Structure formats: C-alpha cells, structure tokens
Amino acid sequence: MFDLLVLSSVAANWLVALMVIVILAEVGVVVWLALSIRSRKTAKSASVVGQWDLSAGDEGFDVQKVQKRERAKSIIKTVFVYIFLTICAVLAFLPFYWMVISSFKTEDEYRLSSPTFFPTMGFQFKNYTSVIAQTDSSGSFLQVLVNTLVVGLISTSLGVIITVLTAYALARMNFKGKNILFAAMLATMMIPGEMFTISNYVTVSTWKWNDTYTVLILPFLVSVYYIYLLRNNFMQIPNSLYQAAKVDGLSDMGYLIKVMVPLTAPTLVSITLLKFIGTWNSYIWPRLVNGTPDWQMITNWVSRGFTDRMGLYGGRYSETLDTLKMAAVCMVSLPLFVLFIFCRKYIMHGVSKSGTKG
Amino acid sequence: MKFRNRKPKEVEADLVLNDGVQLSRKEKFLRAFKEQSGWLFVAPAVILMLIFTAYPIVSAFINAFKQDLRMTSLGVTGQPMYNGWGFDNFVRVLKGDTGTGGANFLQCLINTLVFTFVSVPLSTLLALLISVALNSIKAVQKAYQTILFLPYLTNSLAMGAVFATFFKIVGTQSSPDTVGIVNLVLGWFGISPIDWMGLQSPAWQLGSLSIPWAKYIVVIVYEIWSGLPFKILILFSALQSVNKQYYDAARIDGASRNTILWKITAPMISPQISYLLVTGIMGGMKQYSAIIGLFDDTMGHDYDVGTIVGYIYQYLDSSYTGYAFAASLILFAIIMVITAINLRVSNKRVSY
Structure with missing residues (x-):
C-alpha cells in the first residue's frame, strides 16, 4: 500500500538536496580552514617567541611533529563541529522551507505519495489569492489585518510610553512607597497569566466590552517585565548626568525625554519590536473576548480551516486544504521575517537582555 | 504635628538645609507635591494594573469558591450567578467529575508534565551542545547564529500547523494520499507509517487515562524546535x-576538551543553565497555543493531548467559569511549588 521501503526518486531528491547543502558548507569550511591556517602560521611566527617556530629548516625537531598532529586533530574536530552545526541549521530551517514550498504547490502535488522537494507543477499564486479572497463567516483577511495593525500600533505606542514613564519614576524619582510598589509589581510576575486572563474575561464581559478594540488593547498595556528591564537600563545612566541636567534647569520630564530616552534607545527599540510581535502573535485573548471573527486578530484567522471555496479544484476536495493553510501561514510569518531581517540586532539584543536579566 | 515632636534644634537644621530660607506653607506644600510627583509618572501603569492585575488575583480566589459559576447565566447586575460557596469546583476538577464531557484534569496534568519534563531538558542539552560548537568556530558564526535564531520569531499557531503537515497522513484513512515526510523518512529504515496525529494514533491505556505516545512525540519535537x-x-x-584565561590555565594543566567542557564551561554558565531550566519548566507548565496549532481546538481527540492551560480555556470557552477558576488556582499552586523547589535546588547547585 505504501511502498515506502523503496527509496523513491523523490526521496532521493531530498537526500541530494540535503547533501548539496552539506557539501556547500564543507567547501566553505575547507576554504576557511585553508585561509585560517595560513593566517595562524603567520600569527604564530609573529607572536610566539623563538624555539617553537624557530625555523622551517630545523627538520626533525620533535615539537613540530607534535604540533602538526595537534593541528590535524583540531581540523578534524572543526570539521565535525561544522557538520553538526550544519545539520542543526538545516533542521531549524526545514519547517520554513517546507511551509513556503507547500504554499506554492497545487493540492494534487502536495498529496503525492512521496512529497516533492520543489513545486514541480508550477507556482500556485492562486493559493494566496484564494486565501485573501475568502470573505465569509470566518472573517476576511483584510479586516483582521487592519485589526492587527490598529491594535498593534496603538497598544505598542501607548505601552512604550507607559513603560518609559513608570521605569523612569522607579529608577530616578523618589516618592513614598516606591519600593513597595516596585516589589508588588515584580511579585505579579510570579502569577500565571491565565489567572488574569480568565478574571479579566469575566470583567470585560460584564462591562459589555466584547467586540471592541479597547478590550484588545487595554488589559495588556502594562508589562512589568519591560518596566523592570528599562528601569535597570535607566539605573545604569550615571547620576551625575541628572545633576548636571538639573543645574542646567531641565525638568524631570525634560531630562527623561532629552537625555534618558536617547541613551536607552536600543532597549526602547527592542521593547517596541517585541511588543508589536507579541500583538501580532496574540491568539488566546482575542478569541476569548471577541467572538465575532471580524473583530479578531490575524493569528486567529490563520488557525481557521481553509477549504476550496474558490473552486480551484472543481469541487474535488471538500475538506480543509493544507496548501491554502500554508499560504495563510506564510502570509502571517512573512512580516515577522522582514522585521527580523531589518532589526535583527535589536531583537536579539532585547531577547538576550530579557534572558540575562530575568 | 511632626514638628512639635521634634527637638527645636533639628527643626532649625532642617530649615537651614532648605537654603536657609523660611518656607511658607504654600511653598512647603509645593515642595511636598514635587517630591511625590513620581506617582504622576507611575499613575497610568498603577491604575491599569489595579484593574487588570490586582483585581483579577482577588477575583480568582473568590470566584473559584463559587459553586456552579456559569457565564451563561447572568444575574440582574450583569454578574454571573452562582449557587453557594464551597470547594465543589476543586473537588470536581480533581476528580474529573465535571459532568460536561470536557477535558479531564488528570489527563491534562500528566500531558503537561510529560511535555515539560521531556522537552525542556532535551532542548537545553541540545542548546548547550550547539552553543559550545558555535563558540568554537570563527567563520560564518554569525550566519549560523542567525539561522538558529529564526524559529524564535515565529507564531506558534502558524508553525504548529507546519509541523502538523510533517506528521499528518493526508487523505482517507484507508488509502492515504501522502503519509507525510516523517513517515517517509522512517520508511527508509523499514518502519511502517504511523498515524501520528489522526484517529488511529497509537496510545497506551492506563485505566481511564490514555497515553497517546505518538502525539506526545509530535508535541515534544515541536517544543524542542521552538525552544532551542x-x-x-x-x-x-x-x-x-566566560573569561578566556580559565581555558588557557586549564590547557596548560593538560585538561582535555571534555574535561574543560564539563569542569569549566558548564559550571561557569550554570546560572544561565538553571535560569533556562526554570523558565523552560515554567513556560512548559503554561503551554497551550502550540497544542492548538498542532491539533486544533479539540486538542487531539477528546482532549487527549490537552494541557492544564488548555483545560482552563476549554472550560472557560464552554462557560463553566467556576471550573476554569479552580483549575487556574491549582496551576498557580503547582507553579509555586516548582518555584520553591527551584529556589532550594539552585541555591545548592549553582555556582555564581
């Protein structure tokens, strides 16, 4: 029935592709090794004093043989390291590749008994247009996109302003109960978010806030974690700067805007990006509070089943189609990648900060 | 009032500090206001947190003890009605006797524990190996680092759907169109296709519970990939x-690569490892959206791969709010216990 035991031509296709990647990596490694060994040699002769590198002419010197053996060993080790890393990188990347090629396949090709490595029946941009055009009870793409952008922009900008103000007050200003307030805020990080979510759900339902933007924005404006992060960042700015600004007649607000914010710009950019990504990926809360699909967010849209409503396959498939779903998945993932390509530094900075300081 | 209790000398000193000028009452008030003006800065955050963070904690503790709390039956005030107080919700949740045909708490608890305690250590170990490898190379290090970081930025629902296509058998059960990549690769080694996610998915039965190990593998593979x-x-x-001098010193003493890895590197980064284990376990106990991405809203068949959070949301969705509150308090207790254990262990084991 399955005749999988035979290494099919398509399976071989896969293997070949994998091997090509590995081989390419290997070539890179070898070239690099060749270059680095030469540079290491010159470096050695420049830095190590005397006897080790005394000479090319000193044949039969024991140390050189040992050195050579060591070098060979380390080269082999390096090669293994590169192979290991390459395999890991390929595996990490595979889902993305599969997602993209599946989104361009026809459903017929997608369902071949041995998967193809590349859309051989031509690229199906129809998958995308079909997914975008589907406007019925499950909400339209444009509507959820607008929702996500509006909610994302408002909640990100408001959230960042609130974070900056709070972090500044906690870092630089003195007022009664500051430490207790800060401790209380940190303590809430221990509590699982689900407890808030369900209580908030009851709250906003009794307030009749369902199917609004407000309900998507307000409950998640304050994130203690970013306040904590930014506060630590503010604390690192020397106090003398503050005193100098005070002498120059700058108010607290002026100091915050003119000195603190520019100095902590990288962290602020990271927070902004991560907050926006968080909104983009939000799923549970919108589904809970906004029952109407047209009020939900883009991730809710993706999680729906996409059937062949455009009649791409003449009614042959009545169930949900994975190719259409992959097209939707691609459309949701693409902005994140674009963001990552342009803001890699800030995102990684933000994430690693949140790691080391958590 | 305060001034009266103080000795006159101190008062004098106070006033001298204030630039030696006697302050009028208005000025004093202004100064006091300025000193407390930090509250203006934190006010937006504090107000929002009072409504959406502080109140919910109180409300969760109250609502969990309201019996038969249903969102579908709203009273005159718009608040959901309930039927007396007691531990009824907790008892029913823990016994699995909710009478709604919904998820089973014990099943969800076991699932969550398995997912967490298998995937977190595995992915941490793998991450350690990869980082050590990454740290030992120079060329194209950045490129590898970037590729390996890519999965972080993804939407767990979207990528869950992609992973589902790896494992899913598409087509009818009797004559599948395609068996998926994983089955295809397994086929090369002579393993016949497994229905990883469908109705025929293999499972062990433990009394009323089931251990759908094939589905577990799917979840764990995804968790490792997304956690790395x-x-x-x-x-x-x-x-x-890590200070490079340690390595130089060890090498001079003739330590082998393995010795260096386990005796120097691992202890030096043990705070980070313990941090990752703790956050990983915390995150694992709260996982939900990946399961939805992989298995849709039903969380497998009859919620057999449901998690604790999945349990909470399932009862919230079906408006059995009381059970959701009770389960959320149980989750809270579990997380507190893990935190306590972690504090104990990490104080002993981690070298800072």
Missing part, C-alpha cells in the same frame, strides 16, 4: 563572556 533559539542565544552569549 532562545536557549542557544542565552547560552552562547554566556559562553562568550
């Missing part, structure tokens, strides 16, 4: 900040 990037990022930056 963050762990690699943290461990890699930790490795880079």
Whole structure:
C-alpha cells in the first residue's frame, strides 16, 4: 500500500538536496580552514617567541611533529563541529522551507505519495489569492489585518510610553512607597497569566466590552517585565548626568525625554519590536473576548480551516486544504521575517537582555 | 504635628538645609507635591494594573469558591450567578467529575508534565551542545547564529500547523494520499507509517487515562524546535563572556576538551543553565497555543493531548467559569511549588 521501503526518486531528491547543502558548507569550511591556517602560521611566527617556530629548516625537531598532529586533530574536530552545526541549521530551517514550498504547490502535488522537494507543477499564486479572497463567516483577511495593525500600533505606542514613564519614576524619582510598589509589581510576575486572563474575561464581559478594540488593547498595556528591564537600563545612566541636567534647569520630564530616552534607545527599540510581535502573535485573548471573527486578530484567522471555496479544484476536495493553510501561514510569518531581517540586532539584543536579566 | 515632636534644634537644621530660607506653607506644600510627583509618572501603569492585575488575583480566589459559576447565566447586575460557596469546583476538577464531557484534569496534568519534563531538558542539552560548537568556530558564526535564531520569531499557531503537515497522513484513512515526510523518512529504515496525529494514533491505556505516545512525540519535537533559539542565544552569549584565561590555565594543566567542557564551561554558565531550566519548566507548565496549532481546538481527540492551560480555556470557552477558576488556582499552586523547589535546588547547585 505504501511502498515506502523503496527509496523513491523523490526521496532521493531530498537526500541530494540535503547533501548539496552539506557539501556547500564543507567547501566553505575547507576554504576557511585553508585561509585560517595560513593566517595562524603567520600569527604564530609573529607572536610566539623563538624555539617553537624557530625555523622551517630545523627538520626533525620533535615539537613540530607534535604540533602538526595537534593541528590535524583540531581540523578534524572543526570539521565535525561544522557538520553538526550544519545539520542543526538545516533542521531549524526545514519547517520554513517546507511551509513556503507547500504554499506554492497545487493540492494534487502536495498529496503525492512521496512529497516533492520543489513545486514541480508550477507556482500556485492562486493559493494566496484564494486565501485573501475568502470573505465569509470566518472573517476576511483584510479586516483582521487592519485589526492587527490598529491594535498593534496603538497598544505598542501607548505601552512604550507607559513603560518609559513608570521605569523612569522607579529608577530616578523618589516618592513614598516606591519600593513597595516596585516589589508588588515584580511579585505579579510570579502569577500565571491565565489567572488574569480568565478574571479579566469575566470583567470585560460584564462591562459589555466584547467586540471592541479597547478590550484588545487595554488589559495588556502594562508589562512589568519591560518596566523592570528599562528601569535597570535607566539605573545604569550615571547620576551625575541628572545633576548636571538639573543645574542646567531641565525638568524631570525634560531630562527623561532629552537625555534618558536617547541613551536607552536600543532597549526602547527592542521593547517596541517585541511588543508589536507579541500583538501580532496574540491568539488566546482575542478569541476569548471577541467572538465575532471580524473583530479578531490575524493569528486567529490563520488557525481557521481553509477549504476550496474558490473552486480551484472543481469541487474535488471538500475538506480543509493544507496548501491554502500554508499560504495563510506564510502570509502571517512573512512580516515577522522582514522585521527580523531589518532589526535583527535589536531583537536579539532585547531577547538576550530579557534572558540575562530575568 | 511632626514638628512639635521634634527637638527645636533639628527643626532649625532642617530649615537651614532648605537654603536657609523660611518656607511658607504654600511653598512647603509645593515642595511636598514635587517630591511625590513620581506617582504622576507611575499613575497610568498603577491604575491599569489595579484593574487588570490586582483585581483579577482577588477575583480568582473568590470566584473559584463559587459553586456552579456559569457565564451563561447572568444575574440582574450583569454578574454571573452562582449557587453557594464551597470547594465543589476543586473537588470536581480533581476528580474529573465535571459532568460536561470536557477535558479531564488528570489527563491534562500528566500531558503537561510529560511535555515539560521531556522537552525542556532535551532542548537545553541540545542548546548547550550547539552553543559550545558555535563558540568554537570563527567563520560564518554569525550566519549560523542567525539561522538558529529564526524559529524564535515565529507564531506558534502558524508553525504548529507546519509541523502538523510533517506528521499528518493526508487523505482517507484507508488509502492515504501522502503519509507525510516523517513517515517517509522512517520508511527508509523499514518502519511502517504511523498515524501520528489522526484517529488511529497509537496510545497506551492506563485505566481511564490514555497515553497517546505518538502525539506526545509530535508535541515534544515541536517544543524542542521552538525552544532551542532562545536557549542557544542565552547560552552562547554566556559562553562568550566566560573569561578566556580559565581555558588557557586549564590547557596548560593538560585538561582535555571534555574535561574543560564539563569542569569549566558548564559550571561557569550554570546560572544561565538553571535560569533556562526554570523558565523552560515554567513556560512548559503554561503551554497551550502550540497544542492548538498542532491539533486544533479539540486538542487531539477528546482532549487527549490537552494541557492544564488548555483545560482552563476549554472550560472557560464552554462557560463553566467556576471550573476554569479552580483549575487556574491549582496551576498557580503547582507553579509555586516548582518555584520553591527551584529556589532550594539552585541555591545548592549553582555556582555564581
């Protein structure tokens, strides 16, 4: 029935592709090794004093043989390291590749008994247009996109302003109960978010806030974690700067805007990006509070089943189609990648900060 | 009032500090206001947190004890009605006797524990290996780092759907169109296709519970993949900040590579490792959206791969709010216990 035991031509296709990647990596490694060994040699002769590198002419010197053996060993080790890393990188990347090629396949090709490595029946941009055009009870793409952008922009900008103000007050200003307030805020990080979510759900339902933007924005404006992060960042700015600004007649607000914010710009950019990504990926809360699909967010849209409503396959498939779903998945993932390509530094900075300081 | 209790000398000193000028009442008030003006800065955050963070905690503790709390039956005030107080919700949740045909708490608890305690250590170990490898190379290090970080930025629902296509058998059960990549690869080694996610998915039965191990594998593979990037990022930056002199000293003493890895590197980055384990376990106990991405809203068949959070949301969705509150308090208790254990252990084991 399955005749999988035979290494099919398509399976071989896969293997070949994998091997090509590995081989390419290997070539890179070898070239690099060749270059680095030469540079290491010159470096050695420049830095190590005397006897080790005394000479090319000193044949039969024991140390050189040992050195050579060591070098060979380390080269082999390096090669293994590169192979290991390459395999890991390929595996990490595979889902993305599969997602993209599946989104361009026809459903017929997608369902071949041995998967193809590349859309051989031509690229199906129809998958995308079909997914975008589907406007019925499950909400339209444009509507959820607008929702996500509006909610994302408002909640990100408001959230960042609130974070900056709070972090500044906690870092630089003195007022009664500051430490207790800060401790209380940190303590809430221990509590699982689900407890808030369900209580908030009851709250906003009794307030009749369902199917609004407000309900998507307000409950998640304050994130203690970013306040904590930014506060630590503010604390690192020397106090003398503050005193100098005070002498120059700058108010607290002026100091915050003119000195603190520019100095902590990288962290602020990271927070902004991560907050926006968080909104983009939000799923549970919108589904809970906004029952109407047209009020939900883009991730809710993706999680729906996409059937062949455009009649791409003449009614042959009545169930949900994975190719259409992959097209939707691609459309949701693409902005994140674009963001990552342009803001890699800030995102990684933000994430690693949140790691080391958590 | 305060001034009266003080000795006159101190009062004098106070006033001298204030630029030696006697302050009028208005000025004093202004000064006091200025000193407390920090509250103006924190006010938006504090107000929002009072409504959406502080109140919910109180409300969760109250609502969990309201019996038969249903969102569908709203009273005159718009608040959901309930039927007396008691531990009824907790008892029913723990016994699995909710009478709604919904998810089973014990099943969800076991699932969550398995997912967490298998995937977190595995992915941490793998991340450690990858970071050590990454740290030992120079060329194209950045490129590898970037590729390995990519999965972090993804939407778990979207990528869950992609992973589902790896494992899913498409077509009818009797004559599948395609068996998926994983089955195809397994086929090369002579393993016949497994229905990883469908109705025929293999499972062990333990009384009323089932252990759908094939579905577990799907979830764990996804968890490892999605958990790696963050762990690699943290461990890699930790490795880079280890003082190189330790390695030089060890090498002079003739330590082998393995010895260096386990006796120097691992202890030096043990704070980060313990941090990753703790956050990983915490995150694992709260996982939900990946399961939805992989298995849709039903969380497998009859919620057999449901998690605790999945349990909470399922009862919230079906408006059995009381059970959701009770389960959320149980989750809270579990997380507190894990935190306590972690504090104990990490104080002993981690070398800072």
